[in-house]
Amino acid sequence: MALTLKEQLSSPSGILKFLVKYNTVFIFILLLIFSALISDVFFTSVNLSNLLKQVSGIGIISIGMLIVILTGGIDLSVGSMVALLAVTFAILVNLVVLPLAILITIAIGFGLGSISGYLVAYQKMAPFVATLALMTIARGLGFIYSKGSPITFKTYGGLYMSNFANNSTLGIPNIALVFFIIVIITMVMLRYNVFGRLIIAIGSNEEASRLSGIKVNKYKFLVYAISGALAATAAIIVASRTNLGSPNMGMAWELDAIAAVVIGGASLNGGKGTAINTLMGVLILGLIGNILNLLNVPSYPQQVVKGGIIIFAVLLQRFESK
Amino acid sequence: MALTLKEQLSSPSGILKFLVKYNTVFIFILLLIFSALISDVFFTSVNLSNLLKQVSGIGIISIGMLIVILTGGIDLSVGSMVALLAVTFAILVNLVVLPLAILITIAIGFGLGSISGYLVAYQKMAPFVATLALMTIARGLGFIYSKGSPITFKTYGGLYMSNFANNSTLGIPNIALVFFIIVIITMVMLRYNVFGRLIIAIGSNEEASRLSGIKVNKYKFLVYAISGALAATAAIIVASRTNLGSPNMGMAWELDAIAAVVIGGASLNGGKGTAINTLMGVLILGLIGNILNLLNVPSYPQQVVKGGIIIFAVLLQRFESK
Amino acid sequence: EEIKTTQSSGNDTEDSGEIFNSKLDLTGKKIGYCTPSLNAPYYQALLQSIKSTTEKNGMEFISADGQNDINKQIAAVEDLITKGVDALLLNPKDPDALVGVTKMAKAAGIPVFILDSSINPSADFVTTIQSNNLANGELAGEWLVKKMGNKKMNIALLSGNAGNPVGKKRKQGLLQGITEEQLRTQGKIDLNIKTQAYTEWSYAGGLQAMEDILVAHPDINVVITESDVCVLGAIKAIKQAGKTNDILIVAGADGQKEAIKYIMETDFYGCTAMNSPVQIGKNAVKYAIEYINGKRDFDKTSFTAPLLITKANAAKYYNPKALF
């Protein structure tokens, strides 16, 4: 009969299942060990903290992407949203008190995401098209509001954010902490919260969900709105790190985010994917870039090698899950 | 019984079906009429021929994208492939006779596409990841081979191609003719050819196709290879139009191509989509850019308006198909 | 080849319009400008300069954006030609790829002015208006050697994006400046560039590149760059690593206001060279007006004067209200 989680883990086939479910973790650890072996500076605390800082922004939007992908959708607008919202935040931080600036930025992110959500959920537009349109619109607005130039933080609030974004707590960069907290919340939500359960259900069989009386449209709407709010969070973080908001930020980040989610084993058809594996996907992609830089691989071949490592990592993952 | 077009059109419900099936055509015609009304230079033969020239390259890769998407896959590498293959063609055209240069370029495109095809079909990699890796690799190789700079056509063969690419036959630009021929072949293939029917079958229900003894892997492999060959064709065309091959070509074209296919009503889950509607998707996207330029809309707002028109066009399409 | 040079005025005023003499009535004349992209403040500033100068002179301004794609820029120029303009100002994304459309313009009777970037001499154009990227780079390189003297240099190079011809010119200039000056003053070349990274002309790109460089090459004491923008983000990483006293920054362009401010206020940002979008824009419109008035004997290249900005003269070129 049915086993509890603990019982399931303690049986030998349970361990195997665990390995399969979290194989991305092992790929990441493998890459980590490998990197430490070939570069003596890789495993320094400075570098690891750099690595974490470098991935936090993309990491946060990847979590938004994950929940959208879980419902079987996709959000191409996140990169441009980061740009527009970074500009928005930079404007706001120079105008109003910091907490308000943060709040309004996240609210705007939520609102913009809602537009995609509305088009997908209530107007039945293909998510790819709806969010592609929003991607263009957000980038355009970013340029319009910033007049094409970066907007620098000028107030004390900006300075505070900039310090926050570049400092660490207990050795972990603050912005990475923000990222990790978001990952943990998402983990908990996907396992133990009704919202999480329902978006997975929707992604694995939308028609069955509808006929189970689930408010499919509401949840589909919400995931895009949340993705927008997370893009705002990422925007605040990346703007604070550079002390300015630029309409050029987040270029093509949507691709990186989708890649992180998919490398984390999620299916673009929906219903499959976990926050912890997405975190691994983010770290794997970040690590590849970092180690190639440390090894001084010139830029052109770097792209080739990067593609090769992605293929290798995913093949390894397949192999493990066999 | 299969009805001919005429029969379909002669019954009232047939007309309705036709309207629904080809509603993208009507959206396009609507945009066309609208454009002609608001810009007096739009409907000049020069402008129309420009428009056709402008869309041919992306159009050709969109057809490759369509057949990949029909199987339920996706090919993110096409934009980078255009870059790498344009460089390849420029190198070759300066080295060997023209027909050979064309042949080898297409063969290389087919070969590179085969790598994605192999990874997806035989190694069961997620198409998004496999082709993303190839996207990075192809762009990197393009930079390596060209040493980062464009390679100019220097021989008579190059001159010939350049003339071909910039001239028209019977008022239609030659490269648009190439595009149209590819569209027609694909149309015929998807309706009357076994290969075409089988890729629809695979995209519609891969498991059932496998159970019916269809060589699913072979066909999945082939669509990526063909997409590669079509990227090569597009590369030859865009290189010839500019007289050179540059590793910066085709930036983000994969997104435009996917957008064209999806605006053409295809489903990213596979099994649904037609060449004629993809052609319309390509023309709609090209037309939006063209008319906004003609109307002198500045670049930043242009992006916003473009996004708005995409949403509008797709909503209209939904409305019509109700 | 003759070269004509005008004085750089810097990014003085927000409102950069200037009225030029014209015998003909310019009302109703159209100036078209095609930018390779608008994804850099520089391009935005250039566009604004052209726009305001055009409008100040009573003409209509039309623009088109190549969206960072060779083929899309060709399409954009074609659309401008279709619309019909009296002069086409073109900032080509690629020196060879845009040759065809200049011929198309000529066939339509439209004079083409190349600005900021270069184009293949076989193109049909009236003149090229740009800053002297090579000479500017050289000035910066020389300055660096003078500053460092015999001290051992471990250099990191921050570039824009792969394959960018303007970036390449500036890099050549920098290296030439360094080696020439070393040969002249020390009789040897000691050029030690330990690494290069691309920043995609962005703050965030520069920051990330610099973080990794500082880990991999802790002994770096000089950063040279093709543009201020590549290094402005990197400064964060340098500060974070507490190395502002150990590293000297030398830029081959642009004289962006943030960079000038650093030069004025700090010691680690050594110098940059003037590449004024305002000036280039003004000059371009000025030449177009001259052409409309019948002038035909233009030099093939019209450089703005090479100019190095250092602590000594920075205040003169600093304008906090400038677009760029």
Place this chain on the structure above:
Amino acid sequence: MKEPVNEYRLEMSGISKSFGVVSVLKDVNIKVKHGEIHALLGENGAGKSTLIKILSGVHQKDSGKVVLDGAEINPKNTHEGQVLGINVVYQELSLVKDLSVAENIYLHKLGASKFWMNWKELTKNAQELLDSLGFKIDATATVRDLSIVQKQVVEIAKAISEDTKVLVLDEPTTVFDPTDIKKLFNNLLKLKEKGISIIYISHHLDEIFKIADTITVLRDGIDTGSVPVSKTDKDSVIHLMIGRELKDLYPVRDLKIGEEPIFEVKNLAGKDCIVHDVSFSVKAGEVVGIAGLGGSGRTETAKLIFGADKKKSGTIFLEGEEIKINSPVDAAGYQIGFVSEDRKEEGVFLPLSIRRNISVTSFGSISSKLGFINIDSEYKKVLGLIEKLNIKTPSSEVNVKNLSGGNQQKVALAKWLSIDSKVIFIDEPTRGVDVGAKIEIYKLINEVAKKGVGVVVISSDMPEIMGISDRILVMHEGTFYGELQKDQFSEENILRYSIGEPLK
């Protein structure tokens, strides 16, 4: 007909198969003669489908031997199986929805065929085949647009489109009404005459005794031997299957039915379907059956009421008050439940665990205000239901796609029967469920009704609908043609109303 060389056309001997640590088949033997209809019976999860899939090449056996016409075979995939003359109608529909009916029927040939499609011939052959089966289906139609019955017919046509030696039908009639079943049986008898060996899997024992020659019963992956139909009867077969006697299949309906209708529908009509002028009511504690032929609009009626399809007109009353239902969300909000007949597409979440499937409708009772789920309560509830419905699984964490068909059906039911409803619509409640489990489901329906819920059961299974209903409404061409009270229940009466004729 040529005299066969071997006594048996097909011999499967010593077949064993495990999925991971779960052993599904243990040393199973089955022998099928030429021109024989051989019934394969057993409880849900006994291993019937698995055995068939080994025969056809979907699964590979762990040990044992399969001999066809005297030669050992080892099909690596279904295509090899097909080439050898083994054609299967699988339990789960597996059609290619974006292709036409004709293409689906000849899909396996397309894979092997030349370059060009011969549309004319393809369509002609398919149409002839369908017509010969006696079902009305347009061969050029896209499969996506067919009803579930029509899809099942296409599956059957697909399997017999090839010259076949062994035809396997894995529960082909679960969506069929009696007339459809009759048509199918006529076809099977014709094939049998041609010497084709047929393996027939069904939980409808009446069918088996009508058509089969021999019976093999599987129990927990072990075969209990084969007997000719003439030498056995229903009770002993049931005993073999579940290891005990079954006294009453249908529970006694001795409960109190309310006076007032709890739920009432007036003049319902659908926007894009045949349903029109539908009026009926259900009282608290009442089980109302809806009978009718395939395509008569029963499913569409339920879906209209539940808000899954668009209504044209009609009013709905719940506990005497008019309510508006525009979507399933509204319906669920009014505590109206609906179990779909199409479990794969509309019922279960195949890639999710049993626990996650069942919980979907019942988070209210096991989660806090903020939506945090009390995992202990969840486990308790789910394990209780697994036990109650006798769902055969090693744990609640098994993905539903790895369950046998009948057990999937139980999961789909558990989702709705476990929560508090006022009215519940159940479309084909026991599709693919074995006799033993059927009782459990009937009991459960009874229990639910006892709580004062109005239950509407749609079923094509005559004995079932007569066994559990208090009243039967018979649908004909989109509307109720007549109503039968308990004392009027008979197959004949139902059929008369179904074809639009008055009672005798």
